Amino acid sequence: MKxxxxxxxxxxxxxxxxxxxxxxxxxxxxTCVSKSDGILLMPLxxxxxxxxxxxxxxxxxxxxxxxxxxxxxxxxxxxxxxxDYELLNAGVRDINDPVQRANIxxxxxxxYLLGLSLGDAxxxxxxxxxxxxxxxxxxxxxxxxxxxxxxxxxxxxxATGEIVSDYAVETTIDGIPIPVGDSESLSLNFGSxxxxxxxxxxxxxxxxxxxxxx
Numbered sequence: 001m002k003x004x005x006x007x008x009x010x011x012x013x014x015x016x017x018x019x020x021x022x023x024x025x026x027x028x029x030x031t032c033v034s035k036s037d038g039i040l041l042m043p044l045x046x047x048x049x050x051x052x053x054x055x056x057x058x059x060x061x062x063x064x065x066x067x068x069x070x071x072x073x074x075x076x077x078x079x080x081x082x083x084d085y086e087l088l089n090a091g092v093r094d095i096n097d098p099v100q101r102a103n104i105x106x107x108x109x110x111x112y113l114l115g116l117s118l119g120d121a122x123x124x125x126x127x128x129x130x131x132x133x134x135x136x137x138x139x140x141x142x143x144x145x146x147x148x149x150x151x152x153x154x155x156x157x158x159a160t161g162e163i164v165s166d167y168a169v170e171t172t173i174d175g176i177p178i179p180v181g182d183s184e185s186l187s188l189n190f191g192s193x194x195x196x197x198x199x200x201x202x203x204x205x206x207x208x209x210x211x212x213x214x
Contacts, residue, residue: 018174018191021203027166029155029212038076038110039155040083041065042095049118057194061201065114068205076110083108104158112155112164116201119150119168121193145175147191151200153208165212169204171196 033039044050044058053061062079069077080087080095087093090107092100105111124146148171155165173191 018176018189019171019199020174021169021171021199023204023207024168024170025166025211026152026168027154027163029165029208031157031164031212032214033112033155033209033212034214035073036075037112038078038108039069039074039112039114040078040080040104040110040158042113042115043079043081044116047115047117050116052121053194061197064198064201065116065205068202069209072206072209074209080113098161101161102159106159111158113158115154115156117152118197119152121149121197123147123189123191123193145189147173147189147193147196149193149196149200151197151204153201153204155208155212165208167204167207167211169200169207171200171203 041062044053044062045055050058066077066079086108087104090103092103094100095113101113104113151169151171153165153167153169154163156163173189173196175189175191178188
């Protein structure tokens with residue numbers, strides 16, 4: 001019972017105080033993006049840096065990005081993969097071809113592409129059993145621990161291919177040292193790379209919207 005209470009308290013403390021996000025501008029927004037402007041999100045599975053995530057995790061991240069944009073008032077946002085029919089009718093088969101890419105704006109009225117890539121992402125620390133005599137109790141991170149991710153969020157013009165907004169978003173989740181008696185402590189960290197990326201996505205998209213607002 002005591003161990004159960006201890007873990008519940010540790011989780012509560014973790015969510016309350018151990019997460020931080022910093023945003024670093026590479027290119028501050030060069031344009032004014034209206035809430036009615038169309039934005040196509042490039043599929044995350046196209047980007048090799050996201051290969052550490054499962055298909056279900058990538059789908060969740062993509063839906064989170066689109067959902068955040070819609071919460072911010074954007075009415076014409078969609079995933080590139082979900083517009084295959086419209087893109088093919090507009091003659092867009094190769095997004096890297098400048099003429100075909102320009103047709104996304106000329107024929108579909110969508111002036112922007114949104115692309116994300118993942119930089120360094122990982123964790124530090126070592127797993128150790130909470131109680132070697134009771135393995136069912138699980139494990140914890142030993143010593144100082146940190147989960148971190150560096151996410152890049154860039155907005156492109158479909159007409160020119162130029163980047164008009166570019167930010168790096170760093171999220172860290174630190175473990176909490178918990179005294180366990182006899183001047184000893186352990187570092188609990190229930191974070192994950194996926195959680196760090198989710199936080200970066202949400203805060204990074206909101207920053208982009210604010211920076212590019214009219």
